[in-house]
Amino acid sequence: MKKPGLTVKVLSGLVLGAIAGLLINLFIPGYFDALNSYLFVPLGQVFLSLINMLVVPLVLFSIILGTAGLGDPAKLGRIGIKTVAYFLATTTIAIVIGLSLAAVIQPGLAGDFDLSSAEFEAEKAPSVGDTLLNMIPINPIAALGEGNMLQIIFFAVFIGLALTALGEKTEGLVRLIEQGNDVMMYLVGIVMKFAPYGTFGLIATAVGSQGLSAMKAMGSYMLVIVAALFIHAIFTYGGTIKFLAKKSPVWFFKNFAPAMSVGFSTSSSTATLPISMEVAQEKLGVSKSVSSFVQPLGATINMDGTAIMQGVATMFIAQAYGIELSTMDLLTVVLTAVLASIGTAGVPGVGLIMLAMVLGSVGLPPAGIGLVIGIDRLLDMTRTAINISGDAACAVYVAETEKKRDLRTEKINV
Template sequence: MNKESANSLTRRIVIGMLAGISLGWIFQWLLPTNGDLLIPLGFFDFAVRGFFVDGLFEIGGQIFVTSLKMLVVPLVFVSIICGTCSLTDTSKLGRIGGRAIALYLLTTAIAITIAIGAGLLFNPGEGVNMAAGTTFAATEAPSLTQVIIDMFPSNPFDAFAKGNMLQIIVFALLFGIAIALAGDAGERIAKQFEDFNEVIMRLVVILMNLAPYGVFCLMTTLFVDLSLSDFGSLIKYFFVVFGVLVVHALVTYPVILKVLTGLNPIIFIKKMRTTALFAFSTASSNATIPSTMNTATKKLGVHNSIASFTVPMGATINMDGTAIMQGVATVFIAQVFNVDLTITDFLMVILTATLASIGTAGVPGVGLIMLAMVLAQVGLPVEGIGLIIGVDRLLDMVRTAVNITGDSMVTLVVGKSEGQFDETIYNSADDTSRDRIDFHHLKD
């Protein structure tokens, strides 16, 4: 193994992840769980929980995630402006957006269909008894009409402060079109934004170099409190959801990519490794946008004019992983409560979940809100969501990795169809050297 591969970012992230999981389980073993202890472990409780878990590692993990989120708004805003300015025909925006949304909805419908089929095949709810007192209060989702209205910001600075991605996308598109129409003044401003974009992308690479340490801290704090006993009778549900997620990422996406573009899907999967690990560790599509954008443009060869638009949109409305959870969870809850669902009910689940992926875009806790809508649509008790919350944290991490993989696949398809794609970059070796920064020599 050469030095290049040994020091690759993906390898270092995997090492940080495995080290964090191992340390988290060691800390869990050291922490006292009850008062019947043979030896006093008060010191371990204070040192492990107080200093390391809730102190050092919690701080390190949250700083890492917060730093990623810090880049999202300026990166999306500047990238979309640069991409819009580079389009010679602004009418392409409608075509690009239409294709992206259509593909996102298609993959979501496929995802939930596969999930329902797997749920009916493996029957994850058999033998599971509803826990007494299990409750879940679902937040009401806004209507699709209100979501469309709310896409347009009354105060763009408020949208920046709140990280409202749909409003930021709309404002950046309008701003970019205005720059393109402003003649010489617009050209001068466009050059400034291109320079800003280069600087922000370098900042993304800096944070990517710190990712192994952030991932280590996140995994440690997560696995200190993640007990295998939480799974219990839900282990079958867990593995059905996990299996469908893996199939969707490694089979559905590559097949769609091959059919629509003719590109080698193996290359795509290999180049998505680092970003998928980012998504898994942060469990946030928005926080992963900087890494997804970097991968789409620098490794997959999609031009910024496409990626700057489709990646943020996908992070907001692409809910394939959540749709898979909804499909299996609907079958699971129906089996637990002994409710027989008809073919019409399952078709309604597919339609509701697919449309809800846009209707609940940007809403906090969107996954559970969408599931509550689906359950209510087919007459299942919403309280059943409380049964799966215990294992949902780990599945949420996998769902996020699947979602950003779908974002990148759609970006590739749209970029290829619009001629905004460099196949030489796509087929080139995954050069990890550009992902590393020598902090001792910041200038070449």
Template structure:
């Protein structure tokens, strides 16, 4: 007797996207019908979509706080390895910042959401800040009252407080073990909450997509396609230009030889869309195909698996531009700086479980005051985007490992 094959959550979300598009297109000619408007648009679709959005907002603050505290507290090996740890952290945070900048520049060139305005179906209050001096943006990152920052959901302040708290716990060592256990439990509970919320993601995506396409019709397909292609193109640029330039300049290594040796692991990353699943393959490839020592690869690869989220940063940057444009919202330079800082710092604690990437996108949107309903538009195709961004994340880990190994005078194959 054969076991029943379970449909994965990703497949369910994609099916919900398709059904939502079909239902929306069928109902589009009837959007002004009083029954369609009252019972479907303003009740069923709104309840499903906005209920899911509110659930995402509910988990953002506890997840960010606990995951970042644990991420910073867990980097105790950095002080032990000293020079190698510092260089590794600088590489990962710098390339993540570059990835976000590329995403924002590319997003404004591609303009995935231009030409379509769905601000009339947004229910989230939009309040995009006016341009602030750069020094004020930096000062605003430091919370005067962390409790107030948590209550208000001020993400940059929460991120900075969480990282400082995690570093303090790391420096205290065993004296902070009880606090570490508390935050570890909080992190596990937050991740379980994400899993529970993601079970309802198909319903949420259906409600958001059905409402969008009922209101707009076929015109909503164009920006969605432009968003997907925009993310993929920028991911390719980051992988082929940013990483390979660093590899050539600092690692003195042939990019063609690199791709030839690392291709099997990239295929694993693309097919599984999981950085964690690639960890054994990445370690083996770096040690056997490239000749990197275990001392370096066993540090840089797992650390990169935790904090190197360049692909996710690209997605967040383009998605933020996309959502701002489809809701007819102009972002200021201050907003762009805030997005770069938020996405870069948040990468330290982004957990490698399904759904967290979307939660972290919600965090960026909250910080700059954009409607969270826009997540529904990008979520349905996120699996396809995830395959590309995971490949970029894993490739970045490998490039960093080679550069660090070269800087430590190791003989690379």
């Protein structure tokens, strides 16, 4: 009898965790805190700690090898431009979808919301200019210790370019980095064996702490966001795979499902990065050089799922407060959200910080975030699954276009 694969195991853990959390919340809520403290949280946190442990060395090794593997700096620039252009375009599409659905369904008019209890202290996010300047690490070792992804990526790209330029002189160092990368990927495989149990714990905690009452109160808001995420995944990413990469969208989502499941349970693109890269390379056939460059960058600056939340939440809060947004306001929301996706890269609680920036840009009270913060944890899981899918779709698209370019070059040379 064939053993169930990783996808089945992770999805089983996800479903069982949701069922367990919901049943405990409904029938024995008094026992939830004890079960959560001694069972669910330890299972989830052990899994998160294991994969977070691998993120920094994996990103460092993989981007160095990816940059060195591309060889030609012009090729790196070409791939970089395609990647960033794709991320900006899909983020724009995502927020337009979110705004459009919220304008049609009007979730902010679905019930009476207690605006007096809406409280949220907005943190100040760095500007896009500051973020670009802060990409250059003053101390690369400190950047590695702090897990500052943009600085790690910048430093790793420089190392990769130097290895390419020095060629044979640094063959030994390249082999050492390749071996380090192999060790990291081997450890990812080991950690993934614990993924079903970690997923169970994380989902049980999220669902058990929220329960049906919170979900019913914000049902319309949740429905709009989930619908927008689904539309974006099917049409934007499915269209990318179908028309740009010339592959089957069904093949893409079926093979990327294990990473999406882990992203759903962890609510962190960065934490899911080791798994999403492994799946892209092993299941989707993306070359290591392209995967190693595109996916870590995407995990840092590509936030389509979060952009959808910005659009829906902005419309929801405006409707709840009875404020009508003009066409110019809506265009401002789109522009601010796209720029904020870069400007707040790597900042903890990035989704709510971005939302505070967007609300401020059109004169809406940031305190309105208090209306949506209660169920943000559940929605964060769904948008993370979409975020990492966008990174993978971009990697497949870039990899396929580079393959075709290489083939054309070979024919010309022959």
